[in-house]
Amino acid sequence: MRIYVIDNGGQWTHREWRVLRDLDVECEIKSNESALGELRDADGIVLSGGAPSIAYESFKLGNTAEFLDKMDVPILGICVGAQFMAMHYGSRVSPAIHPEFGKVEISMVKEDSLLRGLPKKFVAWESHNDEIKDIPKGFSLLASSATCKVQAMGNTDLQRYGLQFHPEVEHTEFGRDIFKNFLELCAR
Numbered sequence: 001m002r003i004y005v006i007d008n009g010g011q012w013t014h015r016e017w018r019v020l021r022d023l024d025v026e027c028e029i030k031s032n033e034s035a036l037g038e039l040r041d042a043d044g045i046v047l048s049g050g051a052p053s054i055a056y057e058s059f060k061l062g063n064t065a066e067f068l069d070k071m072d073v074p075i076l077g078i079c080v081g082a083q084f085m086a087m088h089y090g091s092r093v094s095p096a097i098h099p100e101f102g103k104v105e106i107s108m109v110k111e112d113s114l115l116r117g118l119p120k121k122f123v124a125w126e127s128h129n130d131e132i133k134d135i136p137k138g139f140s141l142l143a144s145s146a147t148c149k150v151q152a153m154g155n156t157d158l159q160r161y162g163l164q165f166h167p168e169v170e171h172t173e174f175g176r177d178i179f180k181n182f183l184e185l186c187a188r
Helices: 013-022 054-061 064-070 080-088 175-187
Strands: 002-007 026-031 044-047 075-078 093-108 121-132 140-144 152-155 160-163
Touching (some): 013 026, 013 175, 054 080, 075 080
Parallel strands (some): 044 075
């Protein structure tokens, strides 16, 4: 199995790569400016977090829209990657009323294949100023927190999933399980 992690300038992009590598997956970090042809052999794609404010700097995510439109593989967006995905599919992203940094309790709204086997509540690591304001058409709300409605979303038909929190960080409970669930989606 081959997974590409798309680098959006996030501080933990290498952690995403490392978790996947530690799960015995062939994995490579690619620039968000990579040509679509460089990703053709992917079984799945992870859109990393990053520093850009999607509300004002979505242009800094390079060819990410093309990856979402033309790649017929599961795609997992993390933080900025999820925010871009939400905007791309018609949602609003804007500055959070309560930016989240550090540990936050996540409450599962709907268990689906990405969050399968996780408890109804768990702790995750956050680092965001912007947030997804509503669910894009065709997506389901999967998880929320007390101050951020959209912590996880998914569209099984499109094979697109987004997480506001960071599953790659050790402080996130069950982060490796989320990546394992994503890899199972990629193996189908």
